[in-house]
């Protein structure tokens with residue numbers, strides 16, 4: 001194995017950030033097999049593309065000799081266009097879970113499955129002028145195995161053991177990146193009017209009177225209820241909008257919608273889904289939910305503080321309800337103390 005490949009593999013395993021290891025993976029493949037253009041298509045549970053990373057590499061040629069080597073990775077989260085030849089080859093790879101290739105007008109398209117801890121998590125495609133030689137295919141398969149093993153270990157360390165949701169540590173690691181993406185997207189909001197997602201919200205969801213469940217039915221059943229509630233909540237959101245176990249019986253999610261009304265309807269559906277569920281022995285369990293439309297100009301913790309404030313009001317007004325921070329301000333139920341705490345009137 002070459003020193004340069006070893007150092008690329010070392011970069012994959014040197015970070016705990018999922019996005020950074022995807023970048024390192026593309027750089028490792030790009031540099032190892034000298035591909036100039038490759039893409040990583042992230043798939044959701046329905047095998048739809050939820051994100052794409054494009055890698056490109058350019059080698060400047062100066063006076064007949066090789067000059068500067070520049071690499072770039074761009075990420076696209078919304079309005080993703082999948083070329084027809086990539087879509088059709090993807091169908092083969094999704095079914096076989098094996099690499100596949102097809103001829104294209106300018107050469108060939110090669111694709112590899114990317115396995116995550118929960119099965120197929122994405123696809124890597126590359127356009128080549130010639131079909132890929134077997135030795136390069138084996139090198140890439142080796143790099144992908146290192147990546148998948150490391151990804152699985154990392155994923156496990158960031159998940160809560162009881163519910164399988166990402167834990168608070170994972171949220172702390174991801175939230176700054178989330179904020180820079182949200183800041184960028186909101187700056188482009190006007191230019192993207194046709195896009196589906198127009199705003200993002202952060203919600204904090206808390207099980208009502210959970211102490212009573214533990215006291216009356218015991219901790220083991222309490223754990224089972226926590227697991228069931230976490231599954232009901234997660235089932236209301238896309239895989240790309242992970243739900244975090246934020247505290248003991250508290251969950252946090254960041255999600256997008258095309259209007260404030262659609263956002264409220266989505267959160268109301270979460271509340272209603274839990275309230276309508278029949279739980280073993282306990283029978284009925286409810287949740288309260290507080291949310292805020294994200295202001296990326298404020299820090300993540302200030303936004304969480306707003307959602308928490310709305311949750312506090314939801315609890316105070318009788319539980320089993322959804323409250324929005326901005327609605328509460330408009331209705332005069334809380335005061336906006338920007339950059340500070342808010343108070344009930």
Ligand SMILES: Nc1nc2c(ncn2[C@@H]2O[C@H](COP(=O)(O)OP(=O)(O)OP(=O)(O)O)[C@@H](O)[C@H]2O)c(=O)[nH]1
Pocket residue numbers: 162206207208209210211212214218219220221222223226247248249315319
């Ligand atoms: N079984 C179980 N209980 C937990 C876990 N984590 C936290 N809890 C319990 O959750 C309960 C939270 O109680 P409180 O914060 O008083 O809130 P609550 O009873 O849900 O009341 P409200 O939130 O005001 O509706 C405590 O009894 C904790 O012991 C867990 O992992 N398993």
